[in-house]
Amino acid sequence: MQHPISITALSSISPLGNTPDSIWNNYLNDSHCFTKKDGVLVATFPKKLKAVIDTLRQSNVKYKSLDNSVLFAIFASRQAIKTAGWSSTDNFGINIGSSRGATALFEHYHEEFLKNDKANTLSSPTTTLGNISSWVAHDLQTKGPEISHSITCSTALHAMLNGVAWIKSGMCNKFLVGGSEAPLTPFTIAQMQALKIYSRANCQSERSEKSIYPNQALNPNKTENAMILGEGAAMACLELGAHNNALAKIIGVGYATEILKHNASLSTNAICFQRSMTMALGDINPDDIDVIVTHTPGTIKGDQAEINAINTVFCNKTPSLTTNKWKIGHSLGASGLLNIEMAVMMLQHQKFISVPYLKANAPQHIKYILVNAVGFGSNAVSILLSK
Known part of the structure; x- marks a missing residue:
């Protein structure tokens, strides 16, 4: 790249926490974040972070009907632009995507439809993938471009590509990019199990290597698939050129x-x-x-x-x-x-x-x-x- 793009802020919410200190400290230990949900291993938020998201949901009557994937994105985006010192008058662009989107809400609405033979009024507008960037833009009151997309598991890095392209084109000098996922739902997990790629390990069993670390990612010697789903959202603030406050380029x-x-x-x-x-x-x-x-x-x-x-x-x-x-x-x-x-x-x-x-x-x-x-x-x- 002829001119670098600075990452002037990063923010996330995940099983590791939601502050730089908590996230880094959790990276420094050798413990994993997996627990059992309905008999299946998943990586979910600690209770205090779930309470934070519940508080966000209750803070606005409009937010009560939103999926967790949207709420995660709103929370992480607020933190990111605050750290970067951006305001709505900056007219920055937004590109936030998701692989699955509003999985829990979609499954809920579909269950209601099967039961009542009638769809909920908000079932369509609250389950579209465009929901995420649109609601983040609404929450931040920005006037820049809004883009949402799904390119499965490379979605967040494709959002970063888009942000870089917009900035380098001169059409925008700042972009908020990221991804959000709330996939810990019965049907989503069942889809991964149907592919036979989900971990069958039991982290409560005897302390074999498999039970201590049930997801053997990057291990070339594993003998069975070991993927485990986790939830989270992460956002990055991008700006053209080298900046004194840049976290990285x-x-x-x-x-x-x-x-x-x-x-x-x-x-x-x-x-x-x-x-x-x-x-x-x-x-x-x-x-x-x-x-x-x-x-x-x-x-x-x-x-x-x-x-x-x-x-x-x-x-x-x-x-x-x-x-x-x-x-x-x-x-x-x-x-x-x-x-x-x-x-x-x-x-x-x-x-x-x-x-x-x-x-x-x-x-x-x-x-x-x-x-x-x-x-x-x-x-x-x-x-x-x-x-």
Whole structure:
């Protein structure tokens, strides 16, 4: 990229917390955030954060009919622009997406329809994906462009791509980008189980490696799929150029798709990732990359395909690899921005966050971090960050 884009604020709400200190401190321990819900492992918010969202829901009569995916986004967006010092008069753009959207609300309305043979009046407007950016814009009272989309699990990083493109085009000089997901619903979990990719581990059983860390993301030696769903939202404030208050700079972006062999799978060597990572690197020597935050959701084929792609692109020197999905699960459309947050924190603290069940050489100095995401449809995105 000829001119960098500064990330001037980051905010999230996830099982790790909602403040930089709590999130970083949780990254420093080797505990995961999984608990059982209706007999299935999930990563959900602690009680105090659930109470915060309930308070937000009760704060406005209009918000009582909104899905958690929208409320998560509103909460995280408020924090992000406050940290960045933005106001509604800045007319910044908004691009917030979700893989599944209003899952709980949709399932509720559909259940009512099956029971009463009649749809609720608000069933359509409150379950569209455009709901998220529109309600965030309403809440923040901004007058800039609003974009919502779903590109499955790479949604949040595609939002970042869009923000970068708008800023570089000169059509907008600031953009709020991110993803939000509230997928811990019976039908959403059942969909993942139907694909046979959901973890069957029991974290309450005897202390085997599988029970201690039921999501074995990035582990090339796992013998069964281990993906676990998590909820959360994460937002980033983007501004053109280098800023004194920048948390990090975006210095490269890459994206690619590949011909589908299966609705839910990558090719064996993840050609899309090879292309997206190479594009993001640009003129930078692959040997100079210190860390890669991988997408690796915990599936055997998906994780191995990304590892194969990394080994192909970084054939001389493999960067230190890490992921947060062993700790907070896969938050689908929000996961890419939660990965960005993890990467920025590592840059700020100059500390590599490892995966407890994997051996990795921690870099002594962290200058460049590459962040990956991909979703159903083999739509990969790679973002290159620097201090």
